[in-house]
Amino acid sequence: MAVAEKARIPRRVQVIAEVLRRFSQEELAQLVRLVPALEDMALQQVISTHFRQRMLEMRGGIAPSLEEEFLGGLTYGEYLKLSEEEEEAFWDRIFAEGGLEIDQIEEHDVDPGVRIPAGQKRAA
Amino acid sequence: MSTPVSVFLLDKSVLRKAIASLIKVEFEHPLSAQELEALSLLYFAQRHDVRLFISEEAFNILGRFSRPEIQIVLDFVKVMKATRYFKRWARRLREYGFTREDAKLLALGVQAILTFDLSLLNNYQLKRSHIEKRLDEMRKALPTPFNLVKLPSVMLPKEALTLL
Numbered sequence: 001m002a003v004a005e006k007a008r009i010p011r012r013v014q015v016i017a018e019v020l021r022r023f024s025q026e027e028l029a030q031l032v033r034l035v036p037a038l039e040d041m042a043l044q045q046v047i048s049t050h051f052r053q054r055m056l057e058m059r060g061g062i063a064p065s066l067e068e069e070f071l072g073g074l075t076y077g078e079y080l081k082l083s084e085e086e087e088e089a090f091w092d093r094i095f096a097e098g099g100l101e102i103d104q105i106e107e108h109d110v111d112p113g114v115r116i117p118a119g120q121k122r123a124a
Numbered sequence: 125m126s127t128p129v130s131v132f133l134l135d136k137s138v139l140r141k142a143i144a145s146l147i148k149v150e151f152e153h154p155l156s157a158q159e160l161e162a163l164s165l166l167y168f169a170q171r172h173d174v175r176l177f178i179s180e181e182a183f184n185i186l187g188r189f190s191r192p193e194i195q196i197v198l199d200f201v202k203v204m205k206a207t208r209y210f211k212r213w214a215r216r217l218r219e220y221g222f223t224r225e226d227a228k229l230l231a232l233g234v235q236a237i238l239t240f241d242l243s244l245l246n247n248y249q250l251k252r253s254h255i256e257k258r259l260d261e262m263r264k265a266l267p268t269p270f271n272l273v274k275l276p277s278v279m280l281p282k283e284a285l286t287l288l
Contacts, residue, residue, distance in 0.1 A: 044160055047167045048149045051196070055150055058192040064150055071189055076147060091140040095225075098185035102214045102228060105181065108205045110269065 129236045129277070129287055132169070133177045133204055135229055137240040138162050138281055139186065139197060146193035158240055161281040165238070166200045172288045177204040179232060204232050209262075209270055216258060220251045236277040238284050248278045 006014070023031065032039045056063065066077030072094060074082075082090060134142075145159035155163065169176050178186075183203045186194050206228075214231035222230060226244045229237055239245060248255075256275055263271045 040160070043164065044155060047160075047163055048155075050167065051146055051163065052149050054196060055146060055192045058195065066151065070147070070191060071194075076151065079147065080151060080153060087140075087144065091136065095136050095182070095185055098181065098188070099225070100181055102211055102218075102224065105206050105210065105214075105228065107208050107210050110207050 129284070130173070131175050131177060131235045132165075132284055133179070133229060133232060133234040133237045133276070134165075134201065135237060135239040135241065135244070136182060136225070138165070138238050139178060139182060141240060142166060142197045143193050146196060150193070158281075161285065164285055165281050166197065168285065168288045170200060174288055176201045177234060179203075179229060180205050181228070204234060206232060207270075209266060213259075213262065216262070217255070220255060221247055230276065230278075233273050234276050236279060236284065238279060238281050240280065245278055245280070 020028070020031075032042075064076060066080070067075055070076045070079045072090060074090070079087075079090075141156075141158050141162035142165070145155050145163040147153075148155055148159060149163070165176070168174075178201045180203050183198065183201075186198060210231050210233075214227045217227040217230050218224065222244070226241075226247075230248070252275065259273075259275060263273065
């Protein structure tokens, strides 16, 4: 971690971090049981890193910019500023544009080897 | 003993949270609890051999867009197509107060539907026993394998994560 970045972390957090570095694996596990949010954060870190890497590969190693267009005329920056209600309305619009009436949906034949939802095999 | 759930159908509320979570990951914004759940679902389903599906309609809508966040979500799911009697059952489900979108999902005949939509969850729980009776009546007239179909479970993604 860069010195400047470390300097921005409050002193009390740094003190606790110093103590935690001396914890055994078992003590760290006990701590996580006492503070489940730590596990959620660790999980989020692992998952975020996995997907961030995957998206970067899809973009040929070039990180996206906030000015880049996302969908529906919005840039990524504009999308990230939407409130929860605005975001829901945005997606409702996207899905409504291609929405079908029940009678417009095509019914397909069942694959002879299909497994039905009950988990049972189709009768011969 | 009940059959383990290995097939989940994602509704649009879960899909949009998954896509939003990927955007936030890219720009290093913190994820909401629901966004983390949606993203965790993709991550763990792949590792536990659980199949995630979306409707053919949702696939056709999202498939028009080439954004990496959408393409990654589509990489993790398969398409659930409607089969015979879908329309008949979906029309009947509309009579129980489900939206057109929800009736279409419920009629696809999967083991479990995942949603963040509490109105769908609550309405389904409230009317499930009536719907079950209606399905029983309909099943009697159907050939195999359609007469073996069961109602899906409708649950929040966080419940599904406990099953993986």
